[in-house]
Amino acid sequence: QVQLVESGGGWVKPGGSLRLSCAASGSTFRNFYMSWIRQAPGKGLEWISYISSSGTTVYYADSVKDRFTISRDNAKNSLDLQMDSLRADDTAVYYCASTRTTPNWYFDLWGRGTLVTVSS
């Protein structure tokens, strides 16, 4: 059973940057499509980014487009999210999740999340 563990969260000032990572156990990570999903304190879930198994296809929610960059290193079984120009409303728990895309998108395996706090 693959496990996902996020890291890299913390406190950052508005306008700052942070890089999140998601480490996957198991040798099948290279076959997984992956997403980042976040949850602001006391709020609901928000999908923010997706990357295909090879890394050639990426998508972003409008709320993070042009500020966040998703990437992966299949040799290291890792998924990253580079977050720039952070704003207070980016404060949330960030989850990485395995993404199924056939016949529709859904998220069948989640990490435990890492908290990002953007505050001055």
Add this chain to the structure above:
Amino acid sequence: SSGLTQPPSLSMSPGQTARITCSGDALPNQYASWYQQKPGQVPVLLIYRDTERSSGIPERFSGSSSGTIATLTISGVQAEDEADYYCQSTVSIGTVVFGGGTTLTVL
């Protein structure tokens, strides 16, 4: 609208049948998925492809969909089912939406 709308809350007694609805214009053309999130825990996939139960999910959880409304049904609600429930769908390739969530309280 490309969003998904859920009732904010629902209160049930143990043993009753709970039905949580999810409304959205995309649902006639896209499958819905459902997630359960207990306080302080990670979301868990319950239902995908409108009606398919995820591995290990009890049979009392079922899903259905008709037109613009998807429904999660919990038959014989138990105290352990007290949680937030989220529906989710794909509006278009590369655009995923979640409903606002429904808090189920078991009285």
